[in-house]
Amino acid sequence: MPDIIDVKDLVLVYGDGTKAVDGISFQVQENEFFGFLGPNGAGKSTTIKVLTTLLRKTSGSVAIAGNDINSDSAKIRKMIGVQSQETVVDLDLTARENMMLQGHLHQMRGDALKKRVDELLALVDLTDVADKRASSFSGGMKKRLDLATTLVHGPRLIFLDEPTTGLDPQSRAAVWQYLEKLNKEGVTVFLTTQYMEEADKLCKRLSIIDHGKIVANGTPSELKREIGTDTITLKIEESGLEGQSARAKELLQQTKGITEVLSSDDGLTAYAKDAGFIVADIVRSFDASGIKIASIGVSSPSLDDVFLHHTGRRIRPEEAGQKPAGRTRFGARRPTRQ
Amino acid sequence: MSLLYDTWYLFVRALTKLIRTPILLFFSLLQPIIFLLLFTQLFSKIAAAFPSFGGVSYLAFATPGILLQNAFSSSLQSGTSIVDDLNLGYVQKFLVTPVNRSAILLGRLCCDAFRVVAQSLIILVLAYLLGFSFTTEVPGILAAFFLIAYFGFAWSGISLTIGLTTRSAETVFGLGGILTFPLLFMSTALVPAKGFMPNWMVTVSSYNPISYTVNAVRDLALKGFVFGDIASALLVITGIALVTQAATLYKFRKIVS
Numbered sequence: 001m002p003d004i005i006d007v008k009d010l011v012l013v014y015g016d017g018t019k020a021v022d023g024i025s026f027q028v029q030e031n032e033f034f035g036f037l038g039p040n041g042a043g044k045s046t047t048i049k050v051l052t053t054l055l056r057k058t059s060g061s062v063a064i065a066g067n068d069i070n071s072d073s074a075k076i077r078k079m080i081g082v083q084s085q086e087t088v089v090d091l092d093l094t095a096r097e098n099m100m101l102q103g104h105l106h107q108m109r110g111d112a113l114k115k116r117v118d119e120l121l122a123l124v125d126l127t128d129v130a131d132k133r134a135s136s137f138s139g140g141m142k143k144r145l146d147l148a149t150t151l152v153h154g155p156r157l158i159f160l161d162e163p164t165t166g167l168d169p170q171s172r173a174a175v176w177q178y179l180e181k182l183n184k185e186g187v188t189v190f191l192t193t194q195y196m197e198e199a200d201k202l203c204k205r206l207s208i209i210d211h212g213k214i215v216a217n218g219t220p221s222e223l224k225r226e227i228g229t230d231t232i233t234l235k236i237e238e239s240g241l242e243g244q245s246a247r248a249k250e251l252l253q254q255t256k257g258i259t260e261v262l263s264s265d266d267g268l269t270a271y272a273k274d275a276g277f278i279v280a281d282i283v284r285s286f287d288a289s290g291i292k293i294a295s296i297g298v299s300s301p302s303l304d305d306v307f308l309h310h311t312g313r314r315i316r317p318e319e320a321g322q323k324p325a326g327r328t329r330f331g332a333r334r335p336t337r338q
Numbered sequence: 339m340s341l342l343y344d345t346w347y348l349f350v351r352a353l354t355k356l357i358r359t360p361i362l363l364f365f366s367l368l369q370p371i372i373f374l375l376l377f378t379q380l381f382s383k384i385a386a387a388f389p390s391f392g393g394v395s396y397l398a399f400a401t402p403g404i405l406l407q408n409a410f411s412s413s414l415q416s417g418t419s420i421v422d423d424l425n426l427g428y429v430q431k432f433l434v435t436p437v438n439r440s441a442i443l444l445g446r447l448c449c450d451a452f453r454v455v456a457q458s459l460i461i462l463v464l465a466y467l468l469g470f471s472f473t474t475e476v477p478g479i480l481a482a483f484f485l486i487a488y489f490g491f492a493w494s495g496i497s498l499t500i501g502l503t504t505r506s507a508e509t510v511f512g513l514g515g516i517l518t519f520p521l522l523f524m525s526t527a528l529v530p531a532k533g534f535m536p537n538w539m540v541t542v543s544s545y546n547p548i549s550y551t552v553n554a555v556r557d558l559a560l561k562g563f564v565f566g567d568i569a570s571a572l573l574v575i576t577g578i579a580l581v582t583q584a585a586t587l588y589k590f591r592k593i594v595s
């Protein structure tokens with residue numbers, strides 16, 4: 001099957017000279033659930049704006065379902081749905097009016113549109129408040145309505161820019177459910193997120209972007225395997241003897257296969273490839289030295305570790321969660337034209 | 339076809355939003371209504387004393403001016419709505435749909451025109467209750483409303499251009515405030531020029547585009563169809579509209595392409 005998104009050497013330079021996207025290439029297949037991960041300012045939203053015809057690329061090539069982004073933009077707009085990072089619902093209009101307007105702008109009319117709107121309002125659990133103005137909605141309800149408005153015309157491909165940022169865990173889980181359902185029905189999803197858990201759960205494949213460049217590509221498990229190190233966390237029993245923990249750290253460092261040891265308040269953390277095999281060695285050497293182990297655990301790398309490995313930063317959900325979910329102002333600056 | 343439909347749906351949206359923010363309508367009607375109730379009392383004796391008022395009551399003289407004043411100040415606000423639509427992301431949300439690009443602007447302009455006509459109607463009804471009337475009756479009123487709406491359309495281009503350029507509602511409002519009073523008072527909207535204003539102001543007012551439109555509307559109300567005045571009003575308004583709406587279109591194209 002041909003790629004539904006095909007991006008080659010895409011560059012976008014804003015009017016003030018900011019190179020927000022610096023030569024990225026990637027492909028997304030039809031019906032794939034694709035994740036685009038990156039810290040603040042990495043270039044995620046900028047990429048989405050180019051792929052959805054809102055910003056004109058500086059150079060490179062972009063094709064959506066075989067249509068060139070510059071010459072076939074009208075065709076592209078018919079088949080995509082876009083939820084921007086800033087929640088955009090018309091607060092003076094009711095939920096239903098917001099949906100109907102979006103349908104009308106997609107040339108949908110009459111009963112077919114009405115039926116579709118009812119279906120979608122039910123999908124995002126807004127049926128009860130369908131005829132209330134959006135100004136009375138909570139942040140989560142607005143986000144859900146925004147998502148529903150992007151689906152009215154039954155797009156083949158949807159772009160979602162941090163659709164769950166600022167949502168409480170319940171609403172987030174609900175959005176995940178809708179997205180999985182849509183994807184099962186054949187919709188291709190392009191999702192940006194700062195939640196590693198979300199990317200891990202939903203995305204079949206992802207790219208990590210940092211400073212406008214793609215730094216890693218692959219399925220979540222491939223990416224985790226690639227960085228390859230497991231984490232061993234170990235606690236020793238308090239014996240009251242001086243220097244025990246220093247001795248323990250030394251022992252770990254001497255163990256074959258361990259690449260790095262860190263000590264913190266709640267014990268020791270060691271990194272190793274295939275840690276499962278090493279645990280036995282550790283237990284034996286600690287036994288021989290008379291140091292009692294209180295607990296020992298092995299965990300394989302999380303997507304969080306992958307992210308840290310590639311960007312040198314850790315995205316913390318609470319940090320991402322602090323970003324406002326309501327109306328934020330759009331940048332007033334525009335990009336340079338070719 | 340899609341242009342017509344899309345304009346209609348965006349017009350309905352804009353109108354719905356307008357009607358649901360009645361406070362906005364209230365404030366923009368407040369000024370002309372105060373003028374109508376207060377000034378017509380305040381100046382009633384002056385109109386009788388100065389022959390340059392043409393021997394009509396101040397109410398008869400000033401109502402056309404107040405209609406134009408209302409059109410003028412509402413048109414200078416039309417830029418604020420497009421600023422909101424841009425800054426809150428609505429325009430971007432429209433732009434990722436196949437919507438006809440021009441409809442985004444046309445829907446807004448139609449709503450502005452509708453608003454000016456509706457407000458004028460309210461003012462006119464009030465003036466009729468106070469004793470005002472159009473000698474040319476319904477055809478004259480229709481012609482006057484056309485002039486008033488066209489006049490509003492021409493001036494709205496200024497605030498749209500400023501709004502699209504600065505994306506700041508405050509700037510648009512500020513500009514409206516600065517322009518309204520000098521242009522209005524140095525026109526024949528509320529007082530006659532010759533025989534009433536100092537000489538220099540007579541000159542200014544004779545170049546003031548507001549005067550041309552006021553004179554044409556006033557003729558329709560008090561004299562009859564004076565085609566020379568209507569033609570020069572149309573000419574002046576068309577000149578302004580060409581410049582301001584071309585600037586608007588230019589700025590708008592830059593945003594949507």
Ligand SMILES: Nc1ncnc2c1ncn2[C@@H]1O[C@H](COP(=O)(O)OP(=O)(O)OP(=O)(O)O)[C@@H](O)[C@H]1O
Nearest residue numbers: 014018020039040041042043044045046331333334
């Ligand atoms: N309109 C603009 N004009 C100039 N620079 C911009 C503009 N919009 C974004 N930038 C810059 O481009 C870079 C990429 O921004 P972008 O919004 O694409 O990042 P992001 O990955 O979406 O970040 P976030 O997670 O915070 O949403 C940043 O350095 C940002 O400051």
Ligand SMILES: [Mg+2]
Nearest residue numbers: 044045046085
């Ligand atoms: Mg972003």
